[in-house]
Amino acid sequence: FITSKRLPLLNRLDLVTATRDRKLNTFIQVSVVHPAEHVLTRYSSTEIVEGTRDPLFLTGVTFPPEYPIYEETKIKLTVYDVKDKSQDTVSILRSFLGCTTFTVGDLVKSKEQQLTLTLRTSDGGKTVGTIEVNLVKMGELEDGEPCHITTDSQDQKCALVRECTASEGISGKDNLPSLNAGDVKNPICKLYRFPTSDNKWMRIREQMAETILSFHVPKELINLHIKEDMRRNQELKDLGELAPHWDNMRKSVIAHCDQMLSVYQDTLAELGKHTGSSFKSSCSKGEKTLEFIPINLHLQRMHVHSPRLKDALYDVITVGAPAAHFQGFKNGGLRKLLSKFEAERRNTGYQCIYYSPENTAKAKEVLSNINHLQPLISSHADLLLNSASQHSPDSLKNSLKMLSEKTELFVHAFKDQLVRSALLALYTARPGCVLKKPAVPRNSAEEGDDLKHQDHPSQVKRQDSIPHHSEYDEEEWDRVWANVGKSLNCVIAMVDKLLEKDDSGNVKDGEIDPSAADCKHAGDWYEQLYPLVITLKDCMGEVVTRAKQSMAFVLLQELACGLPQCLMLTLRRDIVFSQALAGLVCGFIIKLHTGLHDQGFLQQLHTVGLLVQYEGLLSTYSEEAGMLEDMAVGISDLQKVMFKVVEAKSEDFLPIITGRREHYVIEVQLPAKMFELLPQEIKEGKLLRMYPVLFNVGINEQQTLAERFGDTTLQENINQENLELLKEYYNLFTEKMPPDCLPHFQEQNDLKGLLENLHQNIQAKKRKNVEIMWLAATICRKLNGVRFTCCKSAKDRTSMSVTLEQCSILRDEHQLHKDFFIRALDCMRREGCRIENVLKNVKCRKYAFNMIQLMAFPKYYRPPEGTYGKTDT
Numbered sequence: 001f002i003t004s005k006r007l008p009l010l011n012r013l014d015l016v017t018a019t020r021d022r023k024l025n026t027f028i029q030v031s032v033v034h035p036a037e038h039v040l041t042r043y044s045s046t047e048i049v050e051g052t053r054d055p056l057f058l059t060g061v062t063f064p065p066e067y068p069i070y071e072e073t074k075i076k077l078t079v080y081d082v083k084d085k086s087q088d089t090v091s092i093l094r095s096f097l098g099c100t101t102f103t104v105g106d107l108v109k110s111k112e113q114q115l116t117l118t119l120r121t122s123d124g125g126k127t128v129g130t131i132e133v134n135l136v137k138m139g140e141l142e143d144g145e146p147c148h149i150t151t152d153s154q155d156q157k158c159a160l161v162r163e164c165t166a167s168e169g170i171s172g173k174d175n176l177p178s179l180n181a182g183d184v185k186n187p188i189c190k191l192y193r194f195p196t197s198d199n200k201w202m203r204i205r206e207q208m209a210e211t212i213l214s215f216h217v218p219k220e221l222i223n224l225h226i227k228e229d230m231r232r233n234q235e236l237k238d239l240g241e242l243a244p245h246w247d248n249m250r251k252s253v254i255a256h257c258d259q260m261l262s263v264y265q266d267t268l269a270e271l272g273k274h275t276g277s278s279f280k281s282s283c284s285k286g287e288k289t290l291e292f293i294p295i296n297l298h299l300q301r302m303h304v305h306s307p308r309l310k311d312a313l314y315d316v317i318t319v320g321a322p323a324a325h326f327q328g329f330k331n332g333g334l335r336k337l338l339s340k341f342e343a344e345r346r347n348t349g350y351q352c353i354y355y356s357p358e359n360t361a362k363a364k365e366v367l368s369n370i371n372h373l374q375p376l377i378s379s380h381a382d383l384l385l386n387s388a389s390q391h392s393p394d395s396l397k398n399s400l401k402m403l404s405e406k407t408e409l410f411v412h413a414f415k416d417q418l419v420r421s422a423l424l425a426l427y428t429a430r431p432g433c434v435l436k437k438p439a440v441p442r443n444s445a446e447e448g449d450d451l452k453h454q455d456h457p458s459q460v461k462r463q464d465s466i467p468h469h470s471e472y473d474e475e476e477w478d479r480v481w482a483n484v485g486k487s488l489n490c491v492i493a494m495v496d497k498l499l500e501k502d503d504s505g506n507v508k509d510g511e512i513d514p515s516a517a518d519c520k521h522a523g524d525w526y527e528q529l530y531p532l533v534i535t536l537k538d539c540m541g542e543v544v545t546r547a548k549q550s551m552a553f554v555l556l557q558e559l560a561c562g563l564p565q566c567l568m569l570t571l572r573r574d575i576v577f578s579q580a581l582a583g584l585v586c587g588f589i590i591k592l593h594t595g596l597h598d599q600g601f602l603q604q605l606h607t608v609g610l611l612v613q614y615e616g617l618l619s620t621y622s623e624e625a626g627m628l629e630d631m632a633v634g635i636s637d638l639q640k641v642m643f644k645v646v647e648a649k650s651e652d653f654l655p656i657i658t659g660r661r662e663h664y665v666i667e668v669q670l671p672a673k674m675f676e677l678l679p680q681e682i683k684e685g686k687l688l689r690m691y692p693v694l695f696n697v698g699i700n701e702q703q704t705l706a707e708r709f710g711d712t713t714l715q716e717n718i719n720q721e722n723l724e725l726l727k728e729y730y731n732l733f734t735e736k737m738p739p740d741c742l743p744h745f746q747e748q749n750d751l752k753g754l755l756e757n758l759h760q761n762i763q764a765k766k767r768k769n770v771e772i773m774w775l776a777a778t779i780c781r782k783l784n785g786v787r788f789t790c791c792k793s794a795k796d797r798t799s800m801s802v803t804l805e806q807c808s809i810l811r812d813e814h815q816l817h818k819d820f821f822i823r824a825l826d827c828m829r830r831e832g833c834r835i836e837n838v839l840k841n842v843k844c845r846k847y848a849f850n851m852i853q854l855m856a857f858p859k860y861y862r863p864p865e866g867t868y869g870k871t872d873t
């Protein structure tokens with residue numbers, strides 16, 4: 001039983017009992033008696049079916065594979081009639097109708113794996129009806145039984161039950177891709193069976209799982225931040241001697257930066273101690289030590305097996321809106337904070353030189369290029385010498401090629417005017433510098449307005465001693481810089497000469513004379529190249545020192561202008577980004593695994609990139625407006641992320657993150673067999689781009705307040721901006737992909753229409769216009785994107801939204817019988833994975849809504865009676 005992982009099916013219930021005054025509202029409670037314990041444990045229940053003696057149950061009962069269930073295990077089924085549904089199924093006002101018991105062994109050994117059991121009153125006397133129990137495995141249903149639903153209510157069937165691990169279940173017989181078992185934890189699985197419009201059954205497996213990436217990604221990222229910040233602090237220290245004003249500024253900046261660094265280090269140390277659960281519950285969202293961890297991150301999957309149609313998977317990542325809860329939202333979120341900060345910095349920067357955010361970013365890029373290229377060039381130069389000492393012409397040519405390429409990149413990296421202007425600024429900040437003319441660099445990198453702000457304290461305060469331009473040798477940098485190119489040219493010329501000599505020496509009468517490649521020549525080659533290579537390295541070293549100092553000086557200005565807010569803002573942005581990135585990495589990996597056999601998708605991935613669509617349900621009122629501001633920036637920052645797929649060299653498949661705040665590369669490891677399936681471009685390490693978009697529609701009572709008395713422009717602006725991004729992605733997609741690449745006929749046209757519809761809905765500025773979310777999600781699915789749904793905690797509103805999305809997909813794509821739409825929705829909300837999500841988070845099976853909140857919700861976002869109420873969130 002355990003190995004086959006088959007489990008019971010509650011099949012049919014016929015009740016002979018009838019209440020005098022009304023029809024029955026029944027549900028079945030399933031309890032388990034473990035052989036050794038003799039204690040009855042309540043395990044689960046079906047949904048409540050109203051107003052019939054022959055109920056049709058849509059919800060199954062499942063046992064996970066690790067559940068201790070044996071042939072001797074007894075299952076007790078108790079049937080209740082519900083009088084008041086406003087309570088949950090434990091405290092519900094209900095009356096007992098009958099019960100029956102069977103052993104798992106009885107069911108397993110029964111003919112056709114089906115039992116028809118008699119329901120009796122509690123004293124075991126009176127018969128009150130029958131109940132049919134089946135043992136069914138997902139994927140087997142049609143083989144074992146007719147799948148037509150007869151009109152005779154006596155013959156109605158109900159839901160099946162079979163639990164499986166997330167990976168085993170889906171990858172098994174159905175040949176559908178699995179979740180990456182290594183990354184996914186604590187899967188929960190629910191099964192339902194719903195009627196189709198042509199009276200057949202479709203089977204639905206709903207799964208939900210956490211991921212160890214919730215912690216892995218933030219830890220990797222914090223590690224990178226620590227390295228980046230340590231390097232920057234060192235660069236500030238390496239700026240050399242500065243005049244007292246600048247030196248004091250530097251001291252203060254370094255002190256603040258060191259303090260900040262220890263915040264990151266402490267957080268990482270705390271996370272290192274974390275064991276146990278791989279998700280952060282909604283209750284922990286304000287915890288300082290967990291602020292980098294995404295809230296309640298889960299994969300929510302629906303697997304549909306419907307008659308005559310191909311099996312289909314629908315994945316949504318559910319996660320709390322990436323936001324800095326510990327820092328709070330008193331002053332708003334990142335969107336507002338960043339622009340306010342930038343405006344202030346621009347206007348109050350007289351103590352330091354103002355560099356625009358673009359130039360600061362450029363400075364960071366130059367520094368990163370230096371740090372990357374210098375050691376690379378050095379090692380290519382060593383390889384060249386090595387080839388020379390081995391007197392190997394081919395390897396000499398190759399090493400020279402690599403050396404030239406990298407040196408060219410290196411020289412190119414400093415072409416920027418910013419380096420030139422920063423060098424001059426730094427010159428004026430050195431002790432004893434007496435300039436006689438305004439120190440405006442010849443080719444200032446700062447244009448227009450920025451120029452006006454490129455003030456200098458010495459200029460502001462000491463107008464009399466206005467420095468003279470001629471004292472700064474502007475050509476010096478050009479010479480230093482050009483020397484790298486010149487010394488490379490010398491190396492190239494020498495290699496050419498050596499090879500030429502070698503050719504003429506080795507070839508006699510058109511034939512190569514092997515004896516000519518003797519050690520004497522080898523010595524010559526090395527000795528002749530060595531001094532030139534050393535000169536190249538020296539020249540490069542000179543450029544590096546100057547460029548590094550000048551760029552570090554730019555960073556010093558950035559930090560000094562906004563201390564300490566700029567460091568707090570960076571921390572806030574890092575926190576929000578970390579939460580967003582954890583979700584994205586999870587979404588990407590899942591998508592890659594499910595799309596491995598889809599050539600069209602893989603081509604789209606490397607030619608266009610991946611669309612990542614976020615549905616936000618936050619209100620634009622009070623604190624949630626701040627969360628939305630954080631979330632919008634966090635999601636937009638994901639544009640800085642690129643993915644690369646590599647073949648795993650060990651059993652550890654965890655992704656590796658490299659880069660710095662401006663640009664990250666996530667290396668996703670695939671086992672050899674899966675890696676083989678990828679197109680050559682991806683195998684060769686092509687970087688894969690991300691296109692994140694966010695659409696938000698507040699739905700709760702707070703949003704009502706925002707609409708009536710507050711402001712909804714934040715939501716409108718976000719939706720408008722992201723619509724443009726979505727259109728851009730669509731245009732790229734149509735440009736780069738063949739017209740027939742989408743699976744369904746007419747899909748491309750549909751997409752155009754959907755985009756237009758979305759555009760109109762966004763323009764319409766209608767209240768709580770949830771159509772926006774449905775349209776955006778549909779477009780995302782049609783464009784093979786990754787779907788996210790987020791509210792504050794990803795627990796209550798998110799659960800309403802993903803279940804609604806699931807049932808809407810069943811209705812629109814799988815012909816769910818229209819009379820069963822609401823029942824399917826209620827079933828999923830009452831008995832499905834999402835109520836388990838609530839339980840995981842707040843240890844209570846109730847969505848945290850009250851009646852007032854629900855009245856404010858759009859109709860289809862209201863959960864069934866008995867599933868909501870006051871909870872300690």
Ligand SMILES: O=P(O)(O)O[C@H]1[C@H](O)[C@@H](O)[C@H](O)[C@H](O)[C@@H]1OP(=O)(O)O
Binds near residue numbers: 796850
């Ligand atoms: O999962 P959420 O929808 O963000 O949970 C909300 C819920 O919607 C709301 O009704 C309730 O009053 C709480 O604010 C919930 O948030 P918690 O973060 O407190 O779980």
